[in-house]
Amino acid sequence: MDSELYQSPKSSKFMRLFWKAAGADRFILERSTYGDQIKYVCLGGIIIATGVMAAIAGGYAFYTIFAPKGNAIDSFKTVEGVVGDYDPTDIPTALISIVFGIIWGAIIFNIDRFIVTSTGKGDGTEAITRKELVGALPRIIMGAIIALTISKPVEIRMFKTEIDVALHEKQIQQQQAYKANIDKVFNSEIEKKENSIKKTLDKIAALELISTERKANIAYETSNGDCKTKCIEFKQQLAANEAEIASVKNDPEYIKVKKELDELEVDRNRKLKESDKVSAGLDGLLERIKLAHEQAGWVISLFVTLLFMTIELTPIFFKLMLIKSPYDYMEENIKELVKADKGIEIQYNFYPDGEGHERDNVINHQVIKVLKEKIRLLEAQSELSSNAIDRWKDKKLHDIHQNPDEYIKEA
Structure with missing residues (x-):
């Protein structure tokens, strides 16, 4: 936006990456205010961070499930013969876990991106009304499930030392x-x-x-x-x-x-x-999650889960609390221009349905234009065909009058 009063700041590649993650329109943001630009940078940053955390958590969970099992506390000897407490990593499983983690992170990233971009801005005020909350409830439930899948692997990694000791005791028993x-x-x-x-x-x-x-x-x-x-x-x-x-x-x-x-x-x-x-069969993901709850206690475990749930659900509530800004008005304006250019007319709250809800009447003028043209073309073709048949009939009648013996055969 260039004017005497204000000039929109130029965007960097870093900002445009975060805008894309948030599902924002770069064309509009580059002509909007700096506040709008920063809002969508933050929103995209949360979505990207969630995807990265999901990739790490998914890879670690995959490795925990499929890595070779053994004692929870393993020892080894170095070249000098000194005993240590290092748990050797299984390279093939680790490589597969990295691939799985990247795929899982991409899946969660796209799900989060869809959830956030499909969440509207409510009534354009900071207050979250009951109607807005009910409308966003399916997205909130999906976000909560995703937060749980991310938090549990991270939780067992956070308390790995305590879990290993407790798991080793259970293995001995x-x-x-x-x-x-x-x-x-x-x-x-x-x-x-x-x-x-x-x-x-x-x-x-x-x-x-x-x-x-x-x-x-x-x-x-x-x-x-x-x-x-x-x-x-x-x-x-x-x-x-x-x-x-x-x-x-x-x-x-x-x-x-x-x-x-x-x-x-x-x-x-x-x-x-x-x-x-x-x-060694006890060294599985489920057993480690159980021990994480036992070792950390339900309060800390709940705190970790709520922390990730907050990170996951923040973009949804963030969008519901957004106040309409220049970006939103320009976006609405562009949508109306596109609909007008394509000949789409919407008459809002035009008729009530069977349940008493007001429904919009959508008129596609280009479709109506093509339909009318097609109808007239078919009518003209029908008229021409009818005239041609009449002319052919008159010609045949004339031929019969001129030479009836040609058309009458004796038995």
Whole structure:
């Protein structure tokens, strides 16, 4: 706007970017006041900031869900062998999370942009009336949902240290409970198998005790250098005892049960080794959100959620509270000029509908013009066709009068 009284300030690329994010018309803003320009810069800045926060939150949530699971508190050794508390990042998952975060941020940015641009300015005063609030309610609900999706991942990142400690304790408890359950199940089976061969095991134990005694006797006699009669007798008893042990152990039923016991022991050890995977399964997004609420308390958790909800809903209430300014009047003027140029006439509150609401009557003059032209063209074509048929008829009648035999054939 150039005049003797005022000259609109020139806009920068930075300002035009924010205007575009806010859905404002650059042509009008460059001819409007500085106050209008700043209002839409702030509005666009909030929308862009929300999109960026959504991208960060979405990427972090994606990484938390799909990253390899492990202990909440992992340790590592550096090249020098010093133990640290660094949690190594899974690069492939991180790269995918970045891509997902960018897509998610773009989605939220466009939804916010649509919500803000589709929200009217109400009655053009600072007061938000009940009618304006009801009209904006669907947009407020959508904004609140978006704020929740952004706040929760950010919340678990804010309290990550406390969550990791609490989660590590839960993982240990889960691991111990899993091991206790495995031991309970397998010990019961092992006990049944051992009871079925208890007599055989007791006999083997007794025979092995005798073998131990005989070996001690032989060693004693040998150490005295006098391994003659007694030593030979002890060796014979030991050989007979060992043969009996071998005979007992070669019993088919004993061999079968012993094999089953060995298999149970191997299976139990394998299951116990899986306890780390079971406990690592707790390291998910839902569990971290629960722990965030427990560690931070409902007051702080609510405060964080309300903070993001305020940021998300501010543009909506901001537009409802805007007072009409030169930008709004110029925008309305341009809209009316465009409608006039396209031959569109609106008669406001022209007729009531069945529910008692006043409806506008929209008249499209260009459409009416084309329709009238089309109707006249069709009428002219119809008239010409009718005349042509009449002339053809007269010609045929004349030909019949001149030469009727040409048109009459004898049977």
